[in-house]
Amino acid sequence: MAAQPSPRVANAPLTQPAAPLLRIAQVEKVYGGRQGPVRAVASASLEIGRGEFVSLLGPSGCGKSTLLMMIAGLETPTGGTIELDGSPVIRPRRDIGIIFQDATLLPWKTTIENVLFPIRILKLPLAPYRERARELLAMVGLGGFENHKPSQLSGGMRQRVAICRALIHDPAILLMDEPFSALDAITRDQMNEALSEIMDKTAKTVIFVTHSIREAAFLSDRVVVMGGRPSHVVLDERMPFGRPRRLAIEENPEFGRVVRHLRLTIEQAHGTAPTGRSAGGE
Ligand code: ADP
Ligand code: MG
Numbered sequence: 001m002a003a004q005p006s007p008r009v010a011n012a013p014l015t016q017p018a019a020p021l022l023r024i025a026q027v028e029k030v031y032g033g034r035q036g037p038v039r040a041v042a043s044a045s046l047e048i049g050r051g052e053f054v055s056l057l058g059p060s061g062c063g064k065s066t067l068l069m070m071i072a073g074l075e076t077p078t079g080g081t082i083e084l085d086g087s088p089v090i091r092p093r094r095d096i097g098i099i100f101q102d103a104t105l106l107p108w109k110t111t112i113e114n115v116l117f118p119i120r121i122l123k124l125p126l127a128p129y130r131e132r133a134r135e136l137l138a139m140v141g142l143g144g145f146e147n148h149k150p151s152q153l154s155g156g157m158r159q160r161v162a163i164c165r166a167l168i169h170d171p172a173i174l175l176m177d178e179p180f181s182a183l184d185a186i187t188r189d190q191m192n193e194a195l196s197e198i199m200d201k202t203a204k205t206v207i208f209v210t211h212s213i214r215e216a217a218f219l220s221d222r223v224v225v226m227g228g229r230p231s232h233v234v235l236d237e238r239m240p241f242g243r244p245r246r247l248a249i250e251e252n253p254e255f256g257r258v259v260r261h262l263r264l265t266i267e268q269a270h271g272t273a274p275t276g277r278s279a280g281g282e
Contacts, residue, residue: 227269
């Protein structure tokens with residue numbers, strides 16, 4: 001991995017690495033539509049260092065997915081530039097891993113075959129990746145489930161498989177678009193803790209889209225609040241919590257203070273606050 005130390009180490013100095021891995025400069029997206037153009041993102045600028053976990057937080061419709069899809073090279077910005085590792089993102093790239101709300105596993109394939117699917121698509125030799133797939137599955141707590149089919153797995157387990165699939169070719173950056181929104185509140189909490197632990201181990205750079213303030217505060221090194229009409233970055237705040245993190249951190253008064261501050265920022269930008277960790281509120 002990168003030579004630079006990961007910020008996801010307990011008590012690591014909160015300094016930005018010299019060269020950011022991802023540079024988003026004045027990015028804008030206007031969708032053409034039958035009812036006229038929709039300005040989904042306006043002048044978003046953001047830099048993300050290697051090993052950082054950054055959440056994009058804001059209510060539905062504020063342009064989070066649009067920005068993430070542009071970072072993935074799946075949507076083309078109508079203005080501005082996106083650079084990953086020094087080269088412009090203009091199409092989907094191998095050094096980007098992506099996870100959506102739905103795990104989208106192939107139902108007829110086993111767990112390990114689903115994890116190896118990108119390797120088949122990329123036509124890389126399977127043998128060396130088979131071992132890596134087993135290691136990843138063990139890391140996410142799915143050792144022994146290699147030959148299960150998706151229908152034999154719970155929703156949380158399926159998302160763990162999707163995480164392994166996104167990590168199999170060791171992408172420079174992992175993009176996650178509300179990956180736990182479809183899970184029940186208890187499973188979602190478990191997945192938040194599991195993801196935090198997994199990311200501490202892999203030290204990956206992550207951009208995590210969510211409309212849950214608590215989820216963003218719990219998982220992230222930095223929380224970027226998107227807001228306004230059209231949407232732009234209204235707050236970019238470093239989370240003052242060490243690692244590893246456990247859900248008990250939510251009992252911490254400092255955590256409560258950060259959550260209130262984020263909520264207030266969102267209220268000021270949008271007039272309303274999004275829901276909490278789960279759909280049922282906080
Ligand atoms: P979020 O992920 O924060 O919920 P989106 O990025 O999905 O927000 O959407 C931002 C805005 O762009 C919304 O007003 C949405 O209706 C609009 N939008 C998203 N995708 C398209 C599209 N393909 N064509 C037209 N408008 C779109
Ligand atoms: Mg979205």
